[in-house]
Structure formats: structure tokens, C-alpha cells
Amino acid sequence: MVNFTILAGGYSTFIATYLFNSDANTLSLLGQFPTGQNPSWIDLHPTNKSILYATNENADGALQSFFVKQDGSLTAAIGQTSSGGNGPAFAVPLSTGEVAVMNFGSGNGLVVPTEEDPLEFTEGAPLISFPAAVSHPHMALEVGEEVFVPDLGADTIWRLARSGGPGQFQIHGQIDQPKGSGPRHVVVRGDQLYTVHELSSTLTQQTIPSTPAASAPALVANFSVVPPGLPAGASMAAGEILLAEGSAAPGSPFSQPFIYVSNRNVGVQDPRGDAIAIYAVEPQLRFVKHVFTGLDQIRGMELSGGEENEFLVAAGVAGDAGVVVLRRTQGGADLEIVATNKDVPTRSSFVWLD
Numbered sequence: 032m033v034n035f036t037i038l039a040g041g042y043s044t045f046i047a048t049y050l051f052n053s054d055a056n057t058l059s060l061l062g063q064f065p066t067g068q069n070p071s072w073i074d075l076h077p078t079n080k081s082i083l084y085a086t087n088e089n090a091d092g093a094l095q096s097f098f099v100k101q102d103g104s105l106t107a108a109i110g111q112t113s114s115g116g117n118g119p120a121f122a123v124p125l126s127t128g129e130v131a132v133m134n135f136g137s138g139n140g141l142v143v144p145t146e147e148d149p150l151e152f153t154e155g156a157p158l159i160s161f162p163a164a165v166s167h168p169h170m171a172l173e174v175g176e177e178v179f180v181p182d183l184g185a186d187t188i189w190r191l192a193r194s195g196g197p198g199q200f201q202i203h204g205q206i207d208q209p210k211g212s213g214p215r216h217v218v219v220r221g222d223q224l225y226t227v228h229e230l231s232s233t234l235t236q237q238t239i240p241s242t243p244a245a246s247a248p249a250l251v252a253n254f255s256v257v258p259p260g261l262p263a264g265a266s267m268a269a270g271e272i273l274l275a276e277g278s279a280a281p282g283s284p285f286s287q288p289f290i291y292v293s294n295r296n297v298g299v300q301d302p303r304g305d306a307i308a309i310y311a312v313e314p315q316l317r318f319v320k321h322v323f324t325g326l327d328q329i330r331g332m333e334l335s336g337g338e339e340n341e342f343l344v345a346a347g348v349a350g351d352a353g354v355v356v357l358r359r360t361q362g363g364a365d366l367e368i369v370a371t372n373k374d375v376p377t378r379s380s381f382v383w384l385d
Contacts, residue, residue, distance in 0.1 A: 035335060036061075036103040036384040037344055039354060039375070040073040040085055047375050048103040051356050053342070058356055058370035064105035067095055071379045072121050080384055082149055084122055084130055092119035094132050094143060096150045103384060112152040115141045121170045124149075129198060131171035131178055138166030140180065144197035156198030161189055169229075170216045177243070179206075181214040183229055188214055190243045204243025209235070209250075218274040218290070220312065223251070227272040227292050232257050234272070234292050234308070236316050251316070256292045258306040258321040266298030270330050274312075275340045275363055285339050288312040289319075289363040293329035293345065305329045305347065307357075307366060322366040326352045331380035342369075346378035354378055 035051040045063040052059075067087040076082035080099065087093040092114035098106040114122075118136030125131060125142070128149060133140040139160045144153040161168055163185035172179045178191040178200060190204035206224065208214045213230030224237045236252040257267045270293040277288045290310040304325035311317050327350030335342040343366065346354045353373030357366040 034385070035342070038073060038083065038099070038103065038382050038384065039346065039378040040070040040331075040380040041375070041378040042069050042071055042088070042348065044068055046070055046073060046083075046085065046097070046105060047378065048105075049354065049372060050103070051342070051344075051370060053369075056369040058354065058372040060372055060374040061102070062104055063375070064097075066097075066108060067093055067111070070095070072119075073380050073382055074123050075382050075384075076124050076149055077126055079149065083382070084124055086114065086119040086122045086132060088118055088120055090117050090136070092116055092132075092134055094119065094122055094130060094152065096152070098150065099384065109150045110145075110152045112143060112154060115139060115158045123171050123173070125173050125178070127197075131173075133168040133171055133180060135167050135169055135183075138163065138168065138184065140168055140171070142178070142191075142198050142200050153197065159191065159200060159202070161185060161202070163187070169214075172217055172219065174219050174239075179217060179219070181217050181226065183213040183215050186210055186212055186214065188217065188224070188226070192243070204240075205245045206237065206240065207245065207247035215269065216272045218272055220274060220276075220288070225272060225274070225290060225316075227256070227269045229268045229270070232267045232269045232294065234269075234290070234310065254310070254316070254318055256294055256308040258294060258308070258323070261296070262299050262301055264299030265296050265301060268295045268297050269293070270295045270328075271332050273332060273334050273343070275334055275359070277313075278338045280338055283339060285341070285359065285363050287362055289359075290316075291332070291343065291366075293332055295328040295330065297328060300327060300350070304352065307332070307343075307345070309364060309366070311364065319364050322357070324355055324357070324368065326350070326355065331378060333381040333383060336383045336385065344381050344383070346381075348377050348379050351376040
């Protein structure tokens with residue numbers, strides 16, 4: 032028996048804990064643990080899986096920290112600090128011990144330092160404002176010594192660099208995206224940047240410019256992620272992007288890298304639910320297939336830990352389809368649903384503890 036513990040944030044006042052048994056293909060709700068309002072995005076400390084960070088995606092945004100017990104339950108919030116703005120839709124801990132939090136609604140963000148105890152936040156980090164007529168920063172990704180911030184409103188990816196001590200970052204460049212595309216989330220592999228665009232429902236590939244000055248590098252690849260056969264009145268808005276690197280383990284069935292992109296239908300729903308689009312990465316980016324999930328507006332999905340990344344968990348932010356776990360098959364070129372739990376109708380982000 033192999034058991035995996037999964038934590039799930041959402042638009043609620045709690046974080047849920049699930050137990051996935053990969054032998055029996057069961058997904059059980061273990062508990063719901065109180066948080067601030069709308070812990071929509073959660074992430075683990077990079078080296079200590081007992082420490083969890085969560086946004087409070089409200090007009091007066093906040094960042095919280097929790098201690099995760101061995102059974103997957105959470106303590107009450109230990110640390111809490113303002114996000115500095117409206118609607119923090121994303122937070123990520125950096126390798127430096129800081130936590131980057133981006134405010135979608137107010138076009139700014141913070142890199143929050145932590146104390147010697149990473150559950151405690153240090154106040155006073157300078158607010159980073161993004162200079163655009165319309166700015167909706169939706170993510171942050173540590174790339175070497177930089178932090179990349181996709182800005183859905185400004186159609187660019189800001190490049191941040193440290194400008195002083197803990198929490199002090201400033202814009203020192205940008206990677207412009209197609210006008211009106213709405214870059215939402217990104218992954219990086221080597222010098223290649225893969226971006227999922229919410230407004231155009233596309234996946235693009237670009238070579239990262241070696242210098243940070245403002246530029247618009249040519250697209251290496253550009254794919255629609257929209258599935259075929261949608262009902263009249265469907266309205267698509269791409270959501271999440273995940274990169275599964277190829278495993279180096281001898282004899283692994285997952286030796287090749289794949290990218291998975293979620294579609295969100297915010298219009299007339301498809302009876303098949305939302306689809307996850309699968310792309311092979313090597314020798315060049317290519318579309319493989321769509322897998323329909325039965326979910327309504329997939330915002331959050333996450334690969335399981337470890338080198339194999341055999342499983343993927345996903346949920347919608349609308350409807351009542353709950354949470355599903357999918358197994359990667361055909362070396363990662365396909366997905367099959369193996370477990371479902373509907374105890375909590377919607378979730379928006381996940382982390383795997385195992």
C-alpha cells in the first residue's frame with residue numbers, strides 16, 4: 032500500500048487534507064483546517080515540508096504560515112502578514128528563505144523575508160509596483176538569481192533582481208508577450224520559457240534573452256490549448272501549466288519530459304468537463320492529446336513528488352465535481368482518472384506531502 036497525503040486550498044475558510052491510496056485507488060478527505068478567508072494558493076517551504084504558506088485572496092490581501100503535522104493536519108496560523116495589496120492569487124517560497132506574493136487585483140507584489148524560524152515573517156519589505164496601465168501579476172518563479180513575474184494585464188513577464196538586503200527586489204527587465212494574450216503562469220527548462228496565456232488560451236515557447244533588457248523574443252512554438260467539440264456558448268481561459276521532467280532512473284517509464292496545461296471553460300459547460308492538454312517537449316514541443324476530467328473550471332493542479340511524478344491531482348473552482356487524481360500513462364503521454372472525492376465541491380491549489 033502506498034499512501035500520499037495531499038493538501039488543498041480553495042475559496043473558503045479552510046485547507047483540506049486528503050489521503051490518496053495508490054494501490055486501492057481511493058481518495059479520502061481526512062479533515063478541514065481553519066485558515067483566513069480564501070486560502071486560494073498554497074505552497075510548501077522548499078526544504079521543510081512541515082511548513083506551509085497560504086495566500087488570503089481578498090481585497091486586503093494577506094500571507095499566512097502553518098505547521099503541518101505528521102498526520103497531515105494543520106496548526107492554527109502561526110505567521111501572518113499583509114500582502115501589500117488586493118487579491119494575492121499566488122505565493123511561492125524562494126530558496127533564499129523569502130516568500131514572493133503577487134497581488135492580481137492591485138498590480139503589485141512583495142518578496143517577504145522570514146525570520147530564522149521560517150514560520151515567522153519579517154515586516155517592512157518594499158512594495159514592488161509594476162509600471163503598466165493595467166497590471167495583473169499572476170505568478171512568481173525563481174529562475175537562477177532572478178524572479179520572473181507573468182503579468183496577465185500588461186502582456187509581459189517582468190524580470191526582478193535583488194537590489195539590496197532581504198525582500199529588496201526591483202524590475203530590471205521584461206520579456207514581452209503577444210498583445211492581448213494574458214500570460215498567466217510559466218515554467219522554465221534550461222533557457223526555454225513556456226507560458227500559458229489565459230486570454231488567448233495558448234501555450235508558447237520562447238528562448239529566454241541572455242540579457243534582462245526589455246525584449247520580445249520570437250516564438251519558438253505557439254499552440255492553442257482549446258479542446259475540440261466544445262458546446263455553443265463555451266468560453267475558454269487557460270489556467271495552469273506543469274512540467275514533468277524526464278526521469279533519469281534506469282528503466283523508468285517516465286524518461287521523457289511532458290507539459291500539462293489546464294483549460295477552464297467559464298461559459299456553457301461541456302458534459303465532458305474541462306480538459307488537460309498534454310504536450311511532448313522533446314525533440315520539439317508538440318501537442319499529444321486532450322484528456323477530459325469532468326471538472327468545472329480547473330484552476331489548480333499539481334504533480335506528485337519524487338522523480339517519477341506518476342500522479343496528478345486537479346480540481347475546479349466551480350460546480351461540485353470535487354477533486355480527482357489522475358495517473359500518468361504511456362510514459363506521460365496520457366492520463367487516466369483513478370480516484371475521485373466530492374466531499375469538498377471545489378478546490379483551487381494543491382501540494383503533495385509525500
